[in-house]
Amino acid sequence: MNEEDYDMSWFERKHSNIVTTSPKEMPEGIWVKVPSTGETVHRRELEENCWVDPASGYHFAIGSGDYFSLLFDEDEYEELGQHIQPEDPLAFKDRKKYAERLKEMQEKTGLSDAVRVGTGKMRNMDIVLACMDFRFIGGSMGSVVGERIGLAIDHARENKKPLIIISQSGGARMMESVLSLMQMAKTSAKLGQLHEAKIPYISVLTNPTTGGVTASFAMLGDFNVGEPGALIGFAGPRVIRQTIGRDLPEGFQTSEYLLEHGFLDFIVPRNKMRNRLARLLKILNHGYRKTK
Amino acid sequence: MNYLDFEKPIIELEKKITELSELNISDDDVLTPEIERLRNRVIELRKSIFSNLTHWQRVQLARHPDRPYTLDYIYKIMENFIELHGDRCYSDDKAIVGGFATFKGQSVMVIGHQKGRDTKSRKYRNFGMPNPDGYRKALRLMKSAEKFNIPIITMLDTPGAFPGLEAEERGQAEAIAKNLREMALLTVPIVTIVIGEGASGGALGIGMGNEVYMMENTWYSVISPESCSSILWKTWDYKEQAARALKLSAPDLLELNVIDGIIKEPLGGAHRDYNAAAQELSGQISESLKRLVKKKPEQLKLERIEKYSSMGAWKDTKKKS
Numbered sequence: 001m002n003e004e005d006y007d008m009s010w011f012e013r014k015h016s017n018i019v020t021t022s023p024k025e026m027p028e029g030i031w032v033k034v035p036s037t038g039e040t041v042h043r044r045e046l047e048e049n050c051w052v053d054p055a056s057g058y059h060f061a062i063g064s065g066d067y068f069s070l071l072f073d074e075d076e077y078e079e080l081g082q083h084i085q086p087e088d089p090l091a092f093k094d095r096k097k098y099a100e101r102l103k104e105m106q107e108k109t110g111l112s113d114a115v116r117v118g119t120g121k122m123r124n125m126d127i128v129l130a131c132m133d134f135r136f137i138g139g140s141m142g143s144v145v146g147e148r149i150g151l152a153i154d155h156a157r158e159n160k161k162p163l164i165i166i167s168q169s170g171g172a173r174m175m176e177s178v179l180s181l182m183q184m185a186k187t188s189a190k191l192g193q194l195h196e197a198k199i200p201y202i203s204v205l206t207n208p209t210t211g212g213v214t215a216s217f218a219m220l221g222d223f224n225v226g227e228p229g230a231l232i233g234f235a236g237p238r239v240i241r242q243t244i245g246r247d248l249p250e251g252f253q254t255s256e257y258l259l260e261h262g263f264l265d266f267i268v269p270r271n272k273m274r275n276r277l278a279r280l281l282k283i284l285n286h287g288y289r290k291t292k
Numbered sequence: 293m294n295y296l297d298f299e300k301p302i303i304e305l306e307k308k309i310t311e312l313s314e315l316n317i318s319d320d321d322v323l324t325p326e327i328e329r330l331r332n333r334v335i336e337l338r339k340s341i342f343s344n345l346t347h348w349q350r351v352q353l354a355r356h357p358d359r360p361y362t363l364d365y366i367y368k369i370m371e372n373f374i375e376l377h378g379d380r381c382y383s384d385d386k387a388i389v390g391g392f393a394t395f396k397g398q399s400v401m402v403i404g405h406q407k408g409r410d411t412k413s414r415k416y417r418n419f420g421m422p423n424p425d426g427y428r429k430a431l432r433l434m435k436s437a438e439k440f441n442i443p444i445i446t447m448l449d450t451p452g453a454f455p456g457l458e459a460e461e462r463g464q465a466e467a468i469a470k471n472l473r474e475m476a477l478l479t480v481p482i483v484t485i486v487i488g489e490g491a492s493g494g495a496l497g498i499g500m501g502n503e504v505y506m507m508e509n510t511w512y513s514v515i516s517p518e519s520c521s522s523i524l525w526k527t528w529d530y531k532e533q534a535a536r537a538l539k540l541s542a543p544d545l546l547e548l549n550v551i552d553g554i555i556k557e558p559l560g561g562a563h564r565d566y567n568a569a570a571q572e573l574s575g576q577i578s579e580s581l582k583r584l585v586k587k588k589p590e591q592l593k594l595e596r597i598e599k600y601s602s603m604g605a606w607k608d609t610k611k612k613s
Contacts, residue, residue, distance in 0.1 A: 082609075089548070089605030090539050094524035143604030150601060172492070172514045174524060177538040178550050181492060181514040182603035185500055188472030189597045195473065212514070214465035215453075215493045220473055234465035234493075235455030243455050253460060263463050 034058050050270045059227055059270055061207065063109075064116040064131035067166050071129055071274050077120030080128075080155060081148040086113050089143070090177055098175040101137065109135045113144040114169070117152040119161065123278035125285065128156040131166040134208070138170035141213050145173070146183025149217060153190040153201075162200040162281050167218040171211020184216035191220045200284050202277055205232050205255070205264070223265045223280065226255030227273075232263075294357045298341060298349055302560070305334045338560050345509070347535035350542075351517060353509035354488045355451075358563035360570070362389055362404030362447045365487065368570035369577070370395050370402060376433055382462060385426030387418045387450070388498065390433045392442070396578055398585075401437035403430050403498055404447030404487070421454035422494065424467035430498045431471050434478060443481040443581055446498045451516065453494030468497040475500035476597050479589030483580045485555065485573060486510045486542075487562075502596050503580045504550070506542035507573070508557040512550070513540035550603060 031040045036058045046053065050070060051060040062070075069075045092098040106112055114136035119128045130152040132139045141149075149165065156163035172180040194201055203221030205214070207230035215234055218224075226232060233253040241248055251257050258264045268276045295303045309330050312323060345353070353359075366373050370393040377384040390403035405422065408414035430446075437444050453464055475482065475498075484501030490512030506512060515523075517535035522528050539545075542554040555576050562569035584592065 085607040085609055087605055087607050090537070092537050094520075094530075094534075094537060143606045146604055147606055174515055174520055174538070176605070177513050177515075177540065178545055179548060179604050181496055182550060182600060184469075184493060184496060185472055185476070185600040186603060188469060189476035189500070189600045192473045192476040193597060196477065212493055215468040215497075216472055217469070219463075219466040219469040233460050234453065234468070235460065239455045240457060240460065244457055248457065252457070261461055261463070263466055 063133045067131045071122050072120040077118035080117040081151045084147045086144045092175040111136050114139045115145045115148050117148050126161045128152050128161050129164045132168045134168040139168045140173035141183050142173035142176040142180045146186045149187045150190050157194050157197050164202045166204040167209040168206045169213035184212050187217040206230050226264045226267045230255045296352050348532040351511050353561050354511050356563045360566050362406050369574040379425045379428035383425045387422040388426035399442045402445045405450040420450045423459045424462045424464050427467035427471050427497045438478050438480050446484045448486045448490045448495040448499050449488030450494045452491040468493050471497045481584030486512050503552045505553050507555045509561050511540040513538045
């Protein structure tokens with residue numbers, strides 16, 4: 001896990017008729033400051049544009065609820081995996097008890113852990129969507145995240161529905177130590193089965209996606225897709241800087257950098273995501289149905 | 293000789309014994325009983341120190357500079373080792389070694405992290421920290437083993453995957469992720485042993501065995517105690533607490549159902565007796581292979597997927613407890 005904030009700007013914008021709001025995770029007030037430019041923008045303008053700044057293209061962080069509204073038709077979906085709830089297997093304590101941290105996080109965010117899974121329709125196609133929440137202990141992957149992602153993969157495989165996973169994570173959850181490490185093994189093994197079953201899997205990497213999440217399911221998409229300017233990497237920039245003892249090149253570990261180095265298929269601004277992903281799945285659909 | 297702080301009293305006694313033995317005194321009556329007494333004292337001391345190791349001391353032992361590394365074990369317990377190099381993409385990573393060998397008459401593919409012993413070789417091996425090329429080489433070799441229906445042995449001993457600029461550029465995360473997925477699907481037996489440090493994804497990247505064992509004085513965790521301390525306590529000073537909290541020792545992992553067993557080390561640690569350590573390791577590999585080679589390819593794969601699918605701890609609110 002690392003705790004780095006990254007601000008990047010890019011230039012693409014398009015209005016969309018999808019309104020996403022989630023007051024809990026958004027800055028308060030009518031005017032919102034854009035971190036990358038220092039400019040202010042009207043809150044409603046952001047809400048109407050999937051929390052992408054129309055002027056600079058800066059993508060504000062949004063949560064699973066927003067992505068569900070963004071991708072599912074009419075915001076309708078059936079949620080899966082809420083019966084899987086976190087516990088504290090190691091009775092872990094650093095400066096704070098993990099059990100307390102969990103409870104606090106749940107109260108603060110209204111979420112039970114750092115990922116939610118839903119199944120529903122996107123542009124009339126059945127999909128399974130898992131979406132992480134960075135707000136919940138840095139979007140870290142513990143047993144519940146691994147198990148819910150696993151459930152999403154199984155559901156996609158058993159019901160022959162395409163899978164989309166939206167990642168935003170600092171990596172593995174330290175407070176579950178080796179059990180969280182093994183979630184990398186679990187999710188990757190299950191994706192192996194999905195791969196063999198030839199069900200499409202799109203991995204969407206948003207800001208930030210690092211550590212054990214990148215080094216497992218987030219990099220294993222048939223298609224790896226980035227949001228503009230997202231920090232994506234294995235090790236955090238600070239650790240790398242310390243290791244090599246020099247400054248990192250500009251734009252290092254951004255979506256654009258990964259695209260350039262061959263690890264993303266394409267970058268898509270949030271307000272175009274739904275159309276782009278739907279178009280891709282539609283093309284695949286025609287292929288595999290016909291060959292059966 | 294390298295020794296850890298808590299090994300110091302043992303080392304000092306041993307020095308004394310050597311000194312006494314080297315004295316050219318003809319009066320054996322005085323010396324022999326004294327030496328005998330000291331030898332017994334060493335055994336007692338070792339027993340008492342090693343039966344009460346803290347988590348942090350185990351981490352220190354796992355990093356002991358005299359500890360046997362992958363190639364040491366390969367040469368001790370295998371024959372006909374043919375090292376195979378390169379990932380066919382970019383380079384030959386020196387932090388991971390691998391190749392075909394014969395183990396008790398059985399052909400095997402053996403792959404492991406490799407550390408160096410002196411300044412020069414440590415640098416050559418990048419301190420056992422692989423780049424993506426290492427993981428890709430390992431996967432290439434595993435696929436080769438699968439092609440020829442040969443079981444795979446992997447030995448884990450790394451402080452982590454290398455957090456460097458080129459490593460990121462060439463896709464460290466992608467390389468590890470792909471290994472996890474592909475290892476899950478392999479149709480030949482995989483036996484994994486943590487022989488030193490099992491640091492996070494860098495270790496797991498070659499570690500998805502059908503059976504996984506830890507040597508007695510090793511650690512396996514999602515993060516090193518030092519890094520954990522720096523993130524959660526915001527200072528490097530809590531590494532001992534972090535080691536304890538992370539429950540990273542072999543007995544902990546056995547209890548958490550992450551490993552299948554613990555391989556005993558000679559008293560004082562594997563570095564005190566390579567032959568004895570190698571023999572224990574060899575015994576376990578042989579036992580595991582005997583069991584695994586009987587299984588059908590699909591069964592090996594399915595059991596491996598199920599093994600990792602069942603790991604973790606969560607509450608199931610659907611289930612009535």
